[in-house]
Amino acid sequence: MTVKNASVPYDILNDKSRRKILAHAGTQMMVEVTFDKGGEGAPHRHPHEQITYVAKGRFLFTVEGEDSIVEKGDSLYFPPNALHGCTALEDGVLVDIFTPQREDFLK
Numbered sequence: 271m272t273v274k275n276a277s278v279p280y281d282i283l284n285d286k287s288r289r290k291i292l293a294h295a296g297t298q299m300m301v302e303v304t305f306d307k308g309g310e311g312a313p314h315r316h317p318h319e320q321i322t323y324v325a326k327g328r329f330l331f332t333v334e335g336e337d338s339i340v341e342k343g344d345s346l347y348f349p350p351n352a353l354h355g356c357t358a359l360e361d362g363v364l365v366d367i368f369t370p371q372r373e374d375f376l377k
Contacts (some may be wrong), residue, residue: 271293271295273291273292273293275292275302278290278291278292279347280304281375283288283303284309285289285306286305286306286307286308286309286310286358287303287304287305287306287310287311287358288303288304289301289302289303289304290302290303290304290376291376293297294376295330296371297369297370297371298367298368298369298371299367299368299369299370299371299372299375300365300366300367300368300369301365301366301367301368301372301375302325302363302364302365303363303364303365303366304356304362304363305327305361305362305363305364306358306361307358307360307361308357309356309357310355310356310357311340311354311355311356312335312355313332313353313354313355313358314353314354314355315351315352315353315354316350316351316372317350317351318350318368318369318370318371318372319347319348319349319350319369320347320348320354320366320367320368321345321346321347321348321366321367322345322348322364322365322367323333323344323348323361323364323365323366323367324340324341324342324343324344324345324346324362324364325342325362325363325364325365326342326360326361326362326363327341327342327358327360327362327363328340328341328342328358328359328360328362329341329356329357329358329359329362329364329377330356330357330359331346331353331354331355331356332344332354332355332356333348333353333354334352334353334354335353339359342362350351362367
């Protein structure tokens with residue numbers, strides 16, 4: 271399966287963030303989330319494993335109460351049910367990989 275990024279529409283999350291559902295099949299899903307400076311991913315938890323890659327920008331992540339600043343090229347792992355959220359310190363793009371797929375994103 272090939273997914274051309276330019277052909278995937280954004281889902282608008284709020285005034286400073288938007289998401290594209292990219293490749294997804296079987297038990298995996300890849301999602302691109304674009305943030306304007308100051309955009310936030312509200313703290314949340316889910317039963318999926320998640321790996322996040324910082325494709326552009328700098329972000330402050332809080333994972334289970336611990337803060338870290340990440341930038342282009344860095345990655346993070348979130349185990350199932352870990353409380354996590356982020357704030358974009360500048361315009362940026364995150365690439366999230368989930369297993370199993372986030373069925374709630376596909377509705």
